[in-house]
Amino acid sequence: MKTSGRRTTEGIKGIKQKKEKLKSFLKEKGLKSTRQRDLVVSEFLEMGEHVTAEELYKEISKKYSDIGFTTVYRTLKLLNKSGLAAERVFADNLTRYEPLSAEDHHDHLICMKCGSITEFQDLRIERLQERVADEFGFVAVSHKMELYGYCKKCKDNA
């Protein structure tokens, strides 16, 4: 089956690696690294997955009152462009971001009661997707798959 549960918090190693990657990206594009940028990136990488710009902003505000929403927003966009974060929109229509490593693809189980988001990957499904695309002469570049329902916890407390 090869599925994997919710990722644990980003390891320190992964975070350092990502910050390095961002640094290269900035240099390559002639962009600058700033205190705000660095802080937002750190918070984002530590915070874990599927945060909205708003959520991240609120979290950051607690510690650093001088970082504006716009900067958080722009930094997330930047991370996305640099390939370090994925932008995702689920049924609630909010744009969420999650740290992304190169090969790391996964889909989501979304609880309609508590809102929890669990990640999974299933290679067999991916192979079938390819086949379907082929049948239509379609070249698939990416996909999106979300299962909506009730997580173990919410289902049990019913």
Place this chain on the structure above:
Amino acid sequence: MKTSGRRTTEGIKGIKQKKEKLKSFLKEKGLKSTRQRDLVVSEFLEMGEHVTAEELYKEISKKYSDIGFTTVYRTLKLLNKSGLAAERVFADNLTRYEPLSAEDHHDHLICMKCGSITEFQDLRIERLQERVADEFGFVAVSHKMELYGYCKKCKDNA
């Protein structure tokens, strides 16, 4: 494989059936059927799939200048609540509606160049989705799967 291509325009029979179903729904809820409502529904069912409220409104405006956007919007919402239309949001973040028959579930291939949307269904994928959900103790109620890439036409003209 059991896939199906883009549906052809709704058959007359299907349309009548749906209008009947709507009528029941309205009566059941104590709602009224109006000239505007009827026209919007007719246009919607004839127009085919994946229209936005805006698109449908523009189309309707050509023939009936007295039907406002709000009415079109509200009628689509109503169709959705009555189970006759599905609301979908793809990568462009616009809310689209499509006629829906009871058992009729399908997913989408979306061309990133021309924007065409092709429907498909694959029972094997659905079974695997169920299995994945089970593994997590998750009860899946619905799902969403979209493959983004290039359709045959766009791929060939590259």
Place this chain on the structure above:
DNA sequence: AGGAAATTGAAATTCATTTTCAATTAGACA
């Protein structure tokens, strides 16, 4: 240190979606 270019953050803007409200209409019942 000097200066060009990027960044910041508050505020303004955009744009689809949703709500408000006064005027109109449907349709149940007499």
Place this chain on the structure above:
DNA sequence: TGTCTAATTGAAAATGAATTTCAATTTCCT
């Protein structure tokens, strides 16, 4: 058929997330 009440309509306003603007500030190359 007329009456009445609740639903409907449509223009306009409101909402709210996402994005852009702009003047002030900061980075970092030389």
